[in-house]
Every structure is written in C-alpha cells, then in structure tokens.
Amino acid sequence: AEGIAGHVFTTGETVTVADAYADGRLNPEIDGSTGYRTRSILCVPIVHRDGRAIGVIQALNRREGGFTPACAERLRAFAAQAAVALVNAQLFADLDGMRRYSESILRSLSNGVISLDAQGRLVKANAAARVLAGIPDDGAGKPLTALVDPRSASWLTLLDGDAEKSYLADVALQAADGQQHDVNISRVPLTDLNDDPIGALLVLEDITAEKRVRSTLSRYLPGQVAERVLTDPENNLGGVAQTATVLFSDIRSFTSISETIGARATVSMLNEYFSAMAEAVLVNNGIVDKYIGDAIMAVFGVPFTTESDADNAVLASISMLGRLDALNRRREARGEAPISIGIGLSTGEVVAGNVGSSRRMDYTVIGDTVNLAARLESATKAYGASLVAAEGTVAALSGEYPLRKIDRIRVRGKGEPVKLYQLFSPASAPTGEALEIFAAGRALFIEQQWHDAERRFEDVLRLDPDDGAAALHIERCRRFRQVAPPPDWDGVAIL
Helix, strand or coil: CCHHHHHHHHHCCCEEECCHHHCCCCCCHHHHHHCCCCCCEEEEEEECCCCCEEEEEEEECCCCCCCCHHHHHHHHHHHHHHHHHHHHHHHHHHHHHHHHHHHHHHHHCCCEEEEEECCCEEEEECHHHHHHHCCCCCCCCCEHHHCCCHHHHHHHHHHHCCCCCEEEEEEEEECCCCCEEEEEEEEEEEECCCCCEEEEEEEEEECHHHHHHHHHHHCCCCHHHHHHHHHCHHHHCCCEEEEEEEEEEEECCHHHHHHHHCHHHHHHHHHHHHHHHHHHHHCCCCEEEEEECCEEEEEECCCCCCCCHHHHHHHHHHHHHHHHHHHHHHHHHCCCCCCCEEEEEEEEEEEEEEEECCCCEEEEEECHHHHHHHHHHHHHHHHCCCEEEEHHHHHHCCCCCCEEEEEEEECCCCCCCEEEEEECCHHHCCCHHHHHHHHHHHHHHHCCCHHHHHHHHHHHHHHCCCCHHHHHHHHHHHHHHHCCCCCCCCCEEEC
C-alpha cells in the first residue's frame, strides 16, 4: 500500500498532515493532473466490526486552520457509520445474489415448489408448480385454495393438517391449459428461529412420464412384473436359468390368406387378431415375448416363477381360442373368412434375460423348452388340434382340464421322445365316452393290433367326425398293416 491512504489502511492509524507537499508520502502528480492543490490532509480508517480495515476516508484542506483532534474524532465517527453502510450493502448484495441463485435453482427444477404463509396464502411458486397446479403468475398473496382448479383441489387437504410433515401419492392435478398432471405431493412446515410456524412448503413431484412408462410397460408385462422391472431392472433382466412355460401360436394358412386379401387388409387383420390374443395372455399373467410374422410367442413364469405358470398358460390358450371364436363371428358378419390357429405349450428350464446388441436389447427366453413349444405348435396341423402341450406342462398343472394323451413324438433337435397331450376348451371337449375309446385305441395301437385299434378310432370319428388325431391314427394303422414297422418300433412318431 502506497501513499497516506495506503499507510492508514495498512496500519489502522489516523494521520493528520498540516503541509501535504512537505510529506514525502503524497504524490504531487495527482494534483498536477487535476489542477487541485492539496494543503492539509486528515485520513482515518474505515473499520469492520471484527477489526479489519475495509477502506479509508480522507478530508482535505480545512478552511480554517489545520485539522484538529476534534476533526479527527468527528471523521472517525463518520467512518464508523460508513463501515456499517458498507457492510450492509455487501450483505444486501450477497442476499440478492443468493436470492437470484435460489430462483435460478427453482426455475430449473422439474419438481414444483410452492411456499405459503401461515394463513395459507401463496408466497411464491416456481415455474414447474405454476404449470403442474395451474397457479397464475399473479397469485402471490392470495389463498392457494382460490388459485387451483376445483377438480384437483383434493390435495389441498394437506393444508388442513397440523405442523407435521405429510405426503400424498399419485394425485391428479388439472393445469390451466386443461391437461392433467400426475404428481406426488410432500408438505414440509416452515418455522422461524423460535420454531414458531410461519407457513409451509409444498413440493410437487411430477410422475406423469413415469406413469406413462408404467402404462406402456403394463401393455407387455403383468402389473406386478412391470413394477418389479421398473424398481430394479438390472437385477431382474439379467441372464437367469429358471422354469417357465412357453406358448407358441400361429395362424393356419396365413400365406394364402394374406395373398388373397392384400397387404393393407392383412395388417388390419393382424392388428385386430393380435389385440385379442395379447389381452388373453396378459390377463393370465403372461408376457407377450414377440410377434414373429403371424405367430405369437408368450412366456409364463418370467422374470418371476410361480406355481401357477402352467395353469396360466393353459387358461390363456383356452381364452385365446374363445376370443378367436368371437373374432371370427365379427369377421363373418363383415363377409371375411374365419381364422384358425394352432397353439403349442412346453414347460421346462429356460434362460431368461436381455439378449441383443449394445444398441438394441430384447428381454426374451431361449433354450430347448422354447424350441419344443415351437415344434409342438407346428405339430397341431398333423393332429388337427388347436391346442397341444408337452408332458412337462401337463405334469405342472394343478387344475383339472379336459385333455387326452394323443402320441409320443420325437421332434427335430430333441433326442428323447415327448408325450404329447391335446387340451380342449370346455365348450369343445369330447365326451367321456370318446376319451375312453380314444385311450383304448391308443393302447391297441402301441400293441400293434392295427385292425382293432383302427376300429376304435373309427368309433371316435363317428362321435366326432372332425377328430384329427383319430383320423391320423386310422391312417397309420392302415399303413402299418401294409408295411409293418421295424422290430424295435416303440410307438414314437417322428416329426
């Protein structure tokens, strides 16, 4: 620090100079540049209340003689007032900076923030709160109850409580533009330094997008599965080996249908068909894994296995056939050809998890159980059946369903033969007599008593001329009568 002012600021001393030009600390060049002549100087420090010098005050050229100790005392008193003013100005500047900073934070928040006074009048609301709750810009000082849309005023019960914190989840708010926003609302009391209540702070968490995601996800997953996936997706979507039931369904003669009705009508048909079938899967706690052309792959038991997965798959399949009947009635009323489908079910171990590339992942299941379900769906054509299931699915059932064992088959890619069962909806189930005759025919067929077995299957056809499994066995009996199977034949059909 240079000069007289620097000396006073550094030392904190009061300096009185009777002849300024005789004092070597004065820089005369300043007078030379301004044309002013400095004769006498009184300089006192401006001191903060903590003792730090924050400036100096100078008085120049006293008119009547030199500066006296009384002059110095008065100037120090003035400096004390100046110190208070400077400190207050700095505090106001700091407070203004903090206010601007706080307002910037509030403006940037996606959550709404509303502050109220002790009478429930609006003090301040950030931009998000005005959008979410429909609060007008000029609402400050008015009761909050008079500012919000009456259709969404139920959340204002938060204001009727005591000074404790309170919370409301999933509240629908009507904005000024008519849009609805879904929010979680927290209320925090505001108190002064004496802990006396002075108002409340309301925080509005916008969950509209989250609810939209949940709604979208629930179209593909059961509600409880969607909730778990959203809560902990990393743990629930990794590769896991578990037991599940896989469903494959396919439209019969789809290629011929699509060539007949054209591309636009094909897309319209598939959308209507998929909507009905997917609903049957979802209401029975299944997941629509994917659409493959006209085929549907669904899974029951992922990401979370239950004891009802096989039953849910059967119930979904029966529901699909029932919904298909209703859809075909609508199609026939419009002059359109009916649709027929086949469904295959397989239960066993699968590997479930995210499969794909870093840019595109699909949650799916893979494994032999999946391949078997696809093969069984294909096998429905050979047996004239709408719904078939492997022995693993039947063994896992806890409910009673109309079914019959129709074959033992060996499918491509699987070494061990699989017992194949045909399941029926209650409306299309064969009579008990027909089931018994078919079972007797199967026993005779395995014993290679072709003639007697054929007669039993013909009896089944007399009861139900559309029984495809009986017709297939009659064809086999006649073929084996002409050309006997090899000596090691064990009754297994190869598909």
